[in-house]
Amino acid sequence: MKQLKVVVTGAIGQVAYALLPRIAAGEMFGADAEIDLRLSDIPQVIERAKGVVMELEDGAFPLLVRVSASADRAETHAGADWVLLVGSVPRGPGMERADLIRKNGPIFVDEGRAIAQHASSEVRVVVVGNPCNTNCLIARANAQRVPDERWTALTRLDQNRARALLAAKAGAGVREVKKLVIWGNHSATLYPDFTNATVNGKRPVSVVDRAWLKDGYVQEVQQRGAAVIAARGASSALSAAQAVVDHVRSLVRPTPRGDWFSAAVVSDGSYDVPRGLVSSFPLTSLGDGGYQIVPGIKLNAFAQSKIAASVADLEKERELVADLLASASEPAMVAQATEQQEALAAVAVDDQPDDWRRASSERGAREGS
Ligand code: LMR
Numbered sequence: 001m002k003q004l005k006v007v008v009t010g011a012i013g014q015v016a017y018a019l020l021p022r023i024a025a026g027e028m029f030g031a032d033a034e035i036d037l038r039l040s041d042i043p044q045v046i047e048r049a050k051g052v053v054m055e056l057e058d059g060a061f062p063l064l065v066r067v068s069a070s071a072d073r074a075e076t077h078a079g080a081d082w083v084l085l086v087g088s089v090p091r092g093p094g095m096e097r098a099d100l101i102r103k104n105g106p107i108f109v110d111e112g113r114a115i116a117q118h119a120s121s122e123v124r125v126v127v128v129g130n131p132c133n134t135n136c137l138i139a140r141a142n143a144q145r146v147p148d149e150r151w152t153a154l155t156r157l158d159q160n161r162a163r164a165l166l167a168a169k170a171g172a173g174v175r176e177v178k179k180l181v182i183w184g185n186h187s188a189t190l191y192p193d194f195t196n197a198t199v200n201g202k203r204p205v206s207v208v209d210r211a212w213l214k215d216g217y218v219q220e221v222q223q224r225g226a227a228v229i230a231a232r233g234a235s236s237a238l239s240a241a242q243a244v245v246d247h248v249r250s251l252v253r254p255t256p257r258g259d260w261f262s263a264a265v266v267s268d269g270s271y272d273v274p275r276g277l278v279s280s281f282p283l284t285s286l287g288d289g290g291y292q293i294v295p296g297i298k299l300n301a302f303a304q305s306k307i308a309a310s311v312a313d314l315e316k317e318r319e320l321v322a323d324l325l326a327s328a329s330e331p332a333m334v335a336q337a338t339e340q341q342e343a344l345a346a347v348a349v350d351d352q353p354d355d356w357r358r359a360s361s362e363r364g365a366r367e368g369s
Contacts (some may be wrong), residue, residue, distance in 0.1 A: 003034040003065060005120070007080045009111065010087025010129065011039035011049040011069060014234065018241035019086070020052065024061040028248045031063070038076040039069035041087060046071040073114035080119040084244060085111055085139065088129025090235045091225070097130040097187050098317055105324045108135040112142030119146070124251070124289050127153040128244055133185050133264045133278040134317040140266060140278070141325040149290055152251070153264035155182040155190065155280040157236065157243035162192035162221045166199065169217070170207045176200045181262035181282040183303075184310025185317070190280070191306035192221045196297055214302065254287035260294055261285075268293065271307070277314050 006023060010016050016039070022028060023035060037056065039049045049069035056067045070076050077083065088104040091097055108127070115125060123146060127136035136153035140146070163177045170177075180197035184190050194204045194213050204213055228236045250261040260282040267273040270281065270293045282294040299307065318325075 001032055001034055003036060004029055004081045005036045005038065005079050007038045007040055007076050007083045007119075009040040009083070009085050011041040011052060012045050013086060013090075014237035015086050015128065015240045015244070017052065018238050019084075019244055020056060021059060021061075022241065022245050024056055024059060024064040024067070026061075026063045028245050029252060034063050034065045035061075036066040037064060037068075038080070039067070040073065040076040041069070041071060043071040073110070074118055077114050077118035080115070080123055082248070083111075083115055083119060083123060083125045084128060084248075085125065085135070086128045086244070088135065091130060091229060092235075093229055093233070097132075097225075098134075098313075098320075100130055101134060101317060101320050104129055104131070104135060105138050105321045108138040109142045109324050112139035115139065116143035116145050121145075122150075124150050125152070126244065126247060127151070127264075127278075128240065131185075131187065131317060133187075133280075133314055134321055136264065136278045137276075137318060138321055138324045144326075148266035148268075151266055151278070152247070152291075153186065153278055153280075154240075154243055154247055155186050155262050155264050156247040156250075157225070157240055158182045158186060158190050158192065158221060158280075159262050160239065160243055160246065161224045162194075165217065165220060165224075166194065166197070166204060166208070169212070170199045170204070172199050172207075178259045179282070181260050182280045183262075183282075183307045184280055185313045186264065186280070187310070187313055188222045188226075189306075189310040189313040190222055191303065191310055192218060193282075193299075193303055194218075195300055195303050196282075218306070250283075251285050251289050251291060252287060253285070255284040263291070265291065265293070270295070271297075271299070273307075273311050274315065277311065277318065279311060279314055 008016050008020060039052060041049045046069060053067050053069045089100055091100060115123060129135055132153040136151055140151045159182050163174050163180050167174045167177050176199055178198045182190050182192055197204055199207050225236060247263055262280050262282055264278045264280040267275055267277045267279050269275045273279045283291040284294060285291045
């Protein structure tokens with residue numbers, strides 16, 4: 001049986017909490033892969049990650065051969081086969097994902113460097129923390145030795161939302177919706193391409209209202225993350241974890257005939273998306289962990305204009321982080337990374353239920369701090 005070393009960053013966050021047991025249970029890599037699971041988080045919270053390690057141990061997962069937690073990337077990332085970059089400051093009510101760009105960007109510089117330095121030469125990286133396309137661009141730029149095709153960022157949550165919404169509107173099952181993929185950025189400009197999708201083998205325009213598809217539908221998918229934040233008071237976690245499982249599963253299993261999936265990948269210039277931008281495309285996989293961009297898809301004027309808007313959004317984000325794309329000086333980077341860690345630590349503490357905060361302050365009082 002093969003054994004995979006899998007790193008999950010942001011290990012004490014809500015997405016990781018929903019994701020880790022599923023990796024341990026074999027849902028991501030299948031029943032023929034043993035898992036050496038490494039939980040990574042910042043020093044301020046790593047003790048709590050050790051509590052998650054205890055829970056994973058207590059799950060007695062047959063495929064979980066080792067589980068550990070550390071704030072030292074030299075330890076967690078050593079020889080890693082898969083690195084899932086989940087950790088970042090999450091978006092709050094009223095924010096767009098791009099509002100996090102300067103807060104979260106620096107941590108992905110560090111992640112990129114650590115991956116280049118410590119991970120396996122075959123490593124594959126999935127960026128989940130927002131704004132994930134541009135965070136992936138940053139990490140990739142700081143890990144020159146890891147080739148383009150080993151980096152992906154998560155637009156599967158949007159794809160899943162788009163499929164579920166269209167299926168519900170059409171009165172069909174989610175399985176009946178095929179080739180419904182996301183183009184562009186994981187932002188309010190993302191484009192769910194219904195024009196090339198099918199529902200029970202038919203074009204969506206022949207089963208649901210065309211005007212709804214062009215306006216209501218596209219917007220609803222674009223705004224679904226914000227709607228969840230407004231309703232839950234916190235960003236999606238359960239569905240994000242499901243999307244990460246689906247994302248990796250789509251890469252490690254051959255794509256079924258007649259279907260595609262989507263993820264943000266480093267553009268090779270396909271469909272006029274500038275080379276190097278991390279943009280979402282329709283993909284297929286042979287199941288070897290890699291992917292191919294589906295060639296020759298016909299895009300009508302509506303689809304083209306939506307994709308162009310999302311690509312312009314990505315170009316704007318790239319400008320905002322130009323200094324993080326491997327040209328920033330070391331001291332500046334260290335200062336930014338420290339600021340970032342402090343911001344993450346503040347969020348981690350705020351994020352806690354009252355009983356945790358009470359226990360922690362009681363502990364502090366007992367220890368005389
Ligand atoms: C989502 O789409 O739900 C996540 O990216 C979290 C967010 O900020 O919306």
